[in-house]
Amino acid sequence: MTTELVTPGDVIGKATEFKAGKGAYVNDTTIYASLTGTRRIVSPLPESLDQRAVVEVTGHKAHGPIPEPGSVVIARVTKVMARMAAVDILCVGSKAVRENFAGVIRQQDVRATEIDKVDMHQSFRAGDIVRAMVLSLGDARAYYLSTAKNELGVVSAESAEGETMVPISWTEMQCPLSGQTEQRKVAKVGN
Amino acid sequence: MEYVNPEGLRLDGRRFNEMRQIVAEVGVVSKADGSAVFEMGNTKVIAAVYGPREIQNKSQQKKNDHAVVLCEYSMAQFSTGDRRRQKFDRRSTELSLVIRQTMEACILTELMPHSQIDIFLQVLQADGGTRSACINAATLALADAGIPMRDLAVSCSAGYLNSTPLLDLNYVEDSAGGADVTVGILPKLDKVTLLQMDAKLPMETFETVFALASEGCKAIAERIREVLQENTKQLEYRRAA
Amino acid sequence: MEGRLANMWRLTVNESKFVETALQSELRVDGRGLYDYRKLTIKFGKEYGSSEVQLGQTHVMGFVTAQMVQPYKDRPNEGSLSIFTEFSPMADPSFEPGRPGESAVELGRIIDRGLRESRAVDTESLCILAGKMVWSVRIDLHILDNGGNLVDAANIAALAALMTFRRPDCTVGGENGQEVIIHPPEEREPLPLIIHHLPIAFTFGFFNKGNIVVMDPTYVEEAVMCGRMTVTVNANGDICAIQKPGEEGVNQSVILHCLRLASSRAAATTKIIREEVEAYNRERSLQKVKRHPTLAKSEVSGPTVAVKEEYRKSSDQEKAAEISREHVERLKLSPEELRSSKEQEATNFKGGPSNWDPYSEAMDVDSLKVSLASEGDSITKSSSKKKTNGSGNAQKDGGEISVEEVTGDLGKKDTKHKDGEMTLKDAVKPKKKRKNKT
Numbered sequence: 001m002t003t004e005l006v007t008p009g010d011v012i013g014k015a016t017e018f019k020a021g022k023g024a025y026v027n028d029t030t031i032y033a034s035l036t037g038t039r040r041i042v043s044p045l046p047e048s049l050d051q052r053a054v055v056e057v058t059g060h061k062a063h064g065p066i067p068e069p070g071s072v073v074i075a076r077v078t079k080v081m082a083r084m085a086a087v088d089i090l091c092v093g094s095k096a097v098r099e100n101f102a103g104v105i106r107q108q109d110v111r112a113t114e115i116d117k118v119d120m121h122q123s124f125r126a127g128d129i130v131r132a133m134v135l136s137l138g139d140a141r142a143y144y145l146s147t148a149k150n151e152l153g154v155v156s157a158e159s160a161e162g163e164t165m166v167p168i169s170w171t172e173m174q175c176p177l178s179g180q181t182e183q184r185k186v187a188k189v190g191n
Numbered sequence: 192m193e194y195v196n197p198e199g200l201r202l203d204g205r206r207f208n209e210m211r212q213i214v215a216e217v218g219v220v221s222k223a224d225g226s227a228v229f230e231m232g233n234t235k236v237i238a239a240v241y242g243p244r245e246i247q248n249k250s251q252q253k254k255n256d257h258a259v260v261l262c263e264y265s266m267a268q269f270s271t272g273d274r275r276r277q278k279f280d281r282r283s284t285e286l287s288l289v290i291r292q293t294m295e296a297c298i299l300t301e302l303m304p305h306s307q308i309d310i311f312l313q314v315l316q317a318d319g320g321t322r323s324a325c326i327n328a329a330t331l332a333l334a335d336a337g338i339p340m341r342d343l344a345v346s347c348s349a350g351y352l353n354s355t356p357l358l359d360l361n362y363v364e365d366s367a368g369g370a371d372v373t374v375g376i377l378p379k380l381d382k383v384t385l386l387q388m389d390a391k392l393p394m395e396t397f398e399t400v401f402a403l404a405s406e407g408c409k410a411i412a413e414r415i416r417e418v419l420q421e422n423t424k425q426l427e428y429r430r431a432a
Numbered sequence: 433m434e435g436r437l438a439n440m441w442r443l444t445v446n447e448s449k450f451v452e453t454a455l456q457s458e459l460r461v462d463g464r465g466l467y468d469y470r471k472l473t474i475k476f477g478k479e480y481g482s483s484e485v486q487l488g489q490t491h492v493m494g495f496v497t498a499q500m501v502q503p504y505k506d507r508p509n510e511g512s513l514s515i516f517t518e519f520s521p522m523a524d525p526s527f528e529p530g531r532p533g534e535s536a537v538e539l540g541r542i543i544d545r546g547l548r549e550s551r552a553v554d555t556e557s558l559c560i561l562a563g564k565m566v567w568s569v570r571i572d573l574h575i576l577d578n579g580g581n582l583v584d585a586a587n588i589a590a591l592a593a594l595m596t597f598r599r600p601d602c603t604v605g606g607e608n609g610q611e612v613i614i615h616p617p618e619e620r621e622p623l624p625l626i627i628h629h630l631p632i633a634f635t636f637g638f639f640n641k642g643n644i645v646v647m648d649p650t651y652v653e654e655a656v657m658c659g660r661m662t663v664t665v666n667a668n669g670d671i672c673a674i675q676k677p678g679e680e681g682v683n684q685s686v687i688l689h690c691l692r693l694a695s696s697r698a699a700a701t702t703k704i705i706r707e708e709v710e711a712y713n714r715e716r717s718l719q720k721v722k723r724h725p726t727l728a729k730s731e732v733s734g735p736t737v738a739v740k741e742e743y744r745k746s747s748d749q750e751k752a753a754e755i756s757r758e759h760v761e762r763l764k765l766s767p768e769e770l771r772s773s774k775e776q777e778a779t780n781f782k783g784g785p786s787n788w789d790p791y792s793e794a795m796d797v798d799s800l801k802v803s804l805a806s807e808g809d810s811i812t813k814s815s816s817k818k819k820t821n822g823s824g825n826a827q828k829d830g831g832e833i834s835v836e837e838v839t840g841d842l843g844k845k846d847t848k849h850k851d852g853e854m855t856l857k858d859a860v861k862p863k864k865k866r867k868n869k870t
Contacts, residue, residue, distance in 0.1 A: 008297075059337040
């Protein structure tokens with residue numbers, strides 16, 4: 001691994017020899033740096049098809065993560081409406097975001113089956129912590145999120161008593177204090 | 192008036208192709224994500240960059256899949272000899288636009304959809320060439336903020352007085368009524384992004400003045416690179432210690 | 433906020449791809465070549481210093497006004513020139529009413545830089561009393577329709593308006609020699625501005641990462657293009673201003689190529705503007721003859737002198753002038769009618785025997801007309817005599833040379849204008865009646 005200080009615009013390799021990683025971009029057949037920092041070459045994984053080494057630039061500033069389509073996020077439900085639930089994105093992957101990103105889970109994105117029969121109020125409640133996947137950048141206001149997978153959905157919710165509930169089925173959670181069950185789109189956690 | 196004496200020296204003692212002294216420093220505003228001070232002789236500009244952050248005013252979003260770049264240029268009341276009249280005059284509106292579009296071209300905005308980048312520029316001392324100094328300061332601040340850029344956008348001005356092309360005009364030379372060419376380039380890609388000129392100039396003369404300004408840009412780019420590398424070394428040293 | 437978003441016009445991906453792909457094979461959506469200019473038309477208003485420029489779909493109006501003000505302290509003996517732009521929401525829904533937006537400010541600044549910094553207008557001649565009074569010239573540019581390339585159109589509108597602007601003459605006099613006397617236009621001929629050269633703006637659009645250059649981009653092209661540059665040049669090959677406000681970077685060679693293109697174009701556009709302005713000025717000077725009947729003889733040039741002598745004879749000039757104008761208008765229309773009938777006559781009578789013409793019946797009608805016309809000839813002769821003698825006070829008093837000529841030509845054929853009070857309708861009606869008869 002070689003280290004070298006570079007600034008934006010510096011040529012850091014040829015596209016025929018390397019792949020551009022973070023902090024680098026390709027123009028024609030040349031790879032340029034787009035950040036100030038150290039240039040690093042990461043050798044490719046032996047099993048990957050593309051055997052070119054990755055050249056990247058690591059800057060000194062750590063940026064907050066930004067949700068992008070396909071990434072799994074943890075979000076808090078802020079408002080439940082008839083056709084959608086508004087959420088605030090808290091984490092992207094395993095990293096906490098530095099500022100709030102708004103997201104919405106639309107009715108048709110709650111679960112994979114019987115998508116037209118979803119009742120939003122039977123799936124989420126304000127304050128729930130949800131694991132969801134980013135579908136798209138959405139409209140000008142919010143990211144579009146989906147919970148239409150087994151491992152996606154409510155991971156943590158509080159009951160009317162204010163106690164954290166225990167999941168008991170795909171659609172129900174129970175309060176350990178009162179024993180009352182509430183309807184949720186429950187995520188499969190663990191395993 | 193004589194702006195170049197027979198020995199070929201200018202009013203402040205520089206040669207025709209000599210730049211003023213450049214002092215640059217990054218990380219001067221603690222709250223900002225990136226910041227820089229850029230001095231060229233007596234011209235001094237401070238730049239602060241915030242972002243990429245969530246878009247605050249949604250109506251400003253034009254392209255859905257690109258970051259929005261916003262820029263505000265202002266001149267301090269005390270920056271010139273006579274007090275500035277208003278804060279947002281037509282000149283600063285235009286300069287904000289020009290600087291914004293220059294920086295937009297060099298930032299890889301497609302990497303940061305749904306976000307905005309704010310650039311604030313404040314002229315502390317004005318002695319000619321403020322728009323060049325602003326672009327240089329903005330570049331430094333953006334690099335400090337770690338915002339991915341195609342290249343370092345740098346800018347330099349050149350003029351034409353007493354039938355001599357002059358690099359990096361100061362205020363006296365600028366207001367002498369001669370031509371003033373401000374060039375902004377992406378030095379490594381060798382592309383011209385910004386080009387502003389006023390006053391009359393024949394074609395051939397323009398080409399020499401333009402070439403001189405471009406050379407000036409490349410020299411500034413070198414200096415900016417040095418500053419950035421020095422800063423990175425400092426940071427690494429501190430981290431190790 | 434919602435409204436604003438709705439107002440913003442966006443080009444669809446398909447459209448922009450289409451425009452760009454077409455440009456790659458050097459085709460433009462409106463069929464022009466890459467470096468062709470759209471059709472430029474310049475019109476002028478009734479007042480001095482107003483112009484209307486149409487560049488393809490783009491429509492810009494320019495007004496120039498002047499006012500006497502105190503000069504700036506740092507320039508005591510120079511008048512000022514300021515440019516104001518008005519982007520009406522009528523022209524483009526994305527223009528918002530109220531405070532000028534960024535694009536409006538930039539447009540004003542580009543034109544301002546081209547005109548002022550290159551010293552196209554002589555501001556020193558606008559000084560009346562050094563340090564006390566100067567003329568402040570204001571150019572208002574109104575965008576009426578945005579079809580792309582507003583800068584070029586607005587620049588031409590500003591130039592045309594400046595060239596046709598006249599300010600009242602004024603002198604310094606009075607008891608202490610510090611009083612400014614403004615002479616009304618009736619007394620002294622208003623003065624034009626001194627314009628040294630015409631800086632003309634040319635805008636280029638860059639496409640495909642600056643590899644394709646296009647001149648005079650349209651609205652659609654503006655939405656697609658990735659960069660733009662405005663070059664202001666004059667016919668002498670001087671560069672007066674350049675504006676390339678950031679955006680996509682292009683190679684130096686491309687910029688120099690654009691500069692050359694622009695300066696090769698400048699002469700042609702200058703010529704168009706000058707010609708239009710001259711035509712307008714000529715028209716104005718013709719009108720002026722009627723408007724200021726009391727002009728001193730020395731001030732009148734060339735062919736109009738004779739007219740003046742006739743003027744002096746009259747007692748009731750105002751009325752006479754009006755009548756004569758009416759006369760001219762009426763005559764303008766009638767010669768065409770007459771000429772056409774004359775032509776018909778000629779073609780029909782040159783033909784040989786009647787069976788040669790398949791439309792022999794039609795010929796009958798025409799021959800009838802002709803016979804009427806020839807009858808008319810004799811009438812006219814007498815009527816024209818009448819005019820000069822008794823009833824035609826119009827003829828006597830308002831007789832401008834051109835009018836005289838026209839009446840001379842037409843009087844022979846025109847049967848119906850027996851007195852000056854007849855309207856246009858009267859001139860047309862009889863012809864119909866004639867047709868009905870046949």
